Amino acid sequence: MDLLVKNAKIVTPSESFESNIGVENGKVSSLSPLLEPAGGKVYDARGMIVIPGGIDAHTHMELPVMGTVSADDFYTGTVAAACGGITTIIDFVDSKPGQTMLGALDDYRRRADRKVATDYGLHMMFKGQNLGEMDRIPDVVAQGVPSFKVYTAYKSRGLMLEDADISRVMKKVAGAGGLVAVHAESETLIQSLIQENLSAGNTGARYHAISRPPAAEAEAISRVAGLAKDADVGLYIVHLSSKAGKDEVEKARSRGANIFAETCPHYLVLTDQVYEREDGRNFVMSPALKKSGDCAALWEGLRPGGVIETVGSDHCPFTSREKDWGEDDFTRIPNGVPGTEVIMPLLYSEGVRKGRISIFDMVRVTAEAPSRRFGLRPSKGSITVGSDADFVVIDPNKRVRLTADTLHTRIDYSIYDHITTEGYPILTVSRGEVVMENGDFVGKKGRGRFIPRAGSSQRVPKRAE
Numbered sequence: 001m002d003l004l005v006k007n008a009k010i011v012t013p014s015e016s017f018e019s020n021i022g023v024e025n026g027k028v029s030s031l032s033p034l035l036e037p038a039g040g041k042v043y044d045a046r047g048m049i050v051i052p053g054g055i056d057a058h059t060h061m062e063l064p065v066m067g068t069v070s071a072d073d074f075y076t077g078t079v080a081a082a083c084g085g086i087t088t089i090i091d092f093v094d095s096k097p098g099q100t101m102l103g104a105l106d107d108y109r110r111r112a113d114r115k116v117a118t119d120y121g122l123h124m125m126f127k128g129q130n131l132g133e134m135d136r137i138p139d140v141v142a143q144g145v146p147s148f149k150v151y152t153a154y155k156s157r158g159l160m161l162e163d164a165d166i167s168r169v170m171k172k173v174a175g176a177g178g179l180v181a182v183h184a185e186s187e188t189l190i191q192s193l194i195q196e197n198l199s200a201g202n203t204g205a206r207y208h209a210i211s212r213p214p215a216a217e218a219e220a221i222s223r224v225a226g227l228a229k230d231a232d233v234g235l236y237i238v239h240l241s242s243k244a245g246k247d248e249v250e251k252a253r254s255r256g257a258n259i260f261a262e263t264c265p266h267y268l269v270l271t272d273q274v275y276e277r278e279d280g281r282n283f284v285m286s287p288a289l290k291k292s293g294d295c296a297a298l299w300e301g302l303r304p305g306g307v308i309e310t311v312g313s314d315h316c317p318f319t320s321r322e323k324d325w326g327e328d329d330f331t332r333i334p335n336g337v338p339g340t341e342v343i344m345p346l347l348y349s350e351g352v353r354k355g356r357i358s359i360f361d362m363v364r365v366t367a368e369a370p371s372r373r374f375g376l377r378p379s380k381g382s383i384t385v386g387s388d389a390d391f392v393v394i395d396p397n398k399r400v401r402l403t404a405d406t407l408h409t410r411i412d413y414s415i416y417d418h419i420t421t422e423g424y425p426i427l428t429v430s431r432g433e434v435v436m437e438n439g440d441f442v443g444k445k446g447r448g449r450f451i452p453r454a455g456s457s458q459r460v461p462k463r464a465e
């Protein structure tokens with residue numbers, strides 16, 4: 001036995017039980033309270049909670065955005081992930097101008113393979129420049145990348161697709177057994193509000209949020225849900241930020257669309273009040289932060305029967321120097337914030353400890369559901385005999401202030417430094433290796449593996465479960 005975790009209180013989406021965990025060759029080899037040490041490391045988890053390693057299905061490491069590149073590369077970003085209890089990330093392949101999807105996929109694999117500290121999978125971004133290679137979609141799926149992200153916004157960045165093209169992509173992806181992810185915001189509404197505000201001299205960060213109201217999200221969700229139902233494709237709404245958007249997901253489900261949503265830690269714990277701060281531009285991401293009622297609706301959506309099945313981070317940090325480019329014009333602020341390291345701490349502290357969700361819900365939305373939806377079963381997302389030994393030990397009493405110094409993401413500020421968590425991950429194990437202990441990364445650069453994902457398990461049921 002390579003590792004024995006003693007006295008673990010293991011939590012699944014439906015129960016908790018006391019057991020020792022035996023680990024051999026990167027897998028959970030046995031689960032029994034009677035298991036005795038047999039060589040290898042021993043870790044005593046008495047008084048701690050042990051849950052499956054988190055799966056963050058939404059990261060953007062080293063992504064080119066608005067004239068710069070997101071601050072974390074595949075090494076520093078996955079170190080941050082591991083330090084927050086995440087053992088698998090799924091990043092988005094973005095083809096450079098002139099690059100094919102398969103060429104871009106090779107490029108991402110080459111860069112990520114030598115850097116990742118956790119395991120990783122990939123989604124494919126399908127942009128305007130990819131319209132000529134619609135027939136390559138099954139080939140991308142065959143490479144273990146069965147999910148495609150399209151945008152209803154960001155026309156000027158070449159990301160937006162027209163509805164007719166989105167519909168064509170959806171039909172192709174459905175035929176290949178894949179899933180379509182959508183960044184859903186109404187481009188026409190946003191652009192007209194941006195122009196209106198800039199013309200009136202409204203240039204501060206608060207106008208970023210005013211130009212991206214809940215209606216922009218709700219309208220786009222309703223539209224793409226109709227297209228997805230028509231194409232009979234599984235539809236994953238990324239970074240849901242508003243109650244109005246959630247209502248549209250619920251309506252689409254009740255009409256029989258195969259739709260599910262993700263929200264992000266920032267939409268759960270921050271509101272648009274932060275845009276009034278002097279450093280408000282550090283909080284600029286799209287969609288923008290909303291009101292406290294929206295946060296409450298999103299927490300509710302994570303509870304059993306809710307339409308928000310996963311929490312992904314949309315991890316895409318920029319330094320304060322880069323954020324400052326938009327000091328006099330909110331449209332010049334690089335969009336994106338860090339998040340992969342805070343998913344588990346915030347869900348535990350702000351969610352479980354404050355009674356907004358149960359610990360079982362937390363395990364479901366951070367591990368079981370992303371594993372099921374993104375074709376990572378049976379190796380990822382649970383602590384069961386034969387599964388990868390990916391788990392995180394949480395000290396329910398450890399208090400940690402989320403400052404720039406505590407967090408590992410490569411930026412010079414923290415958007416969460418007003419929060420001190422009650423409970424924090426103290427040990428992360430990835431395929432049997434301890435990669436984080438007491439806040440320090442102790443794994444190796446490049447130890448992570450690419451996890452090809454299955455397409456067939458991605459089709460979501462036609463009716464709400």
Ligand code: URP
Binds near residue numbers: 060285316337
């Ligand atoms: O604001 C967001 N969501 N940033 C992520 C990267 C991008 O531009 O989509």
Ligand code: ZN
Binds near residue numbers: 058060
């Ligand atoms: Zn994103």
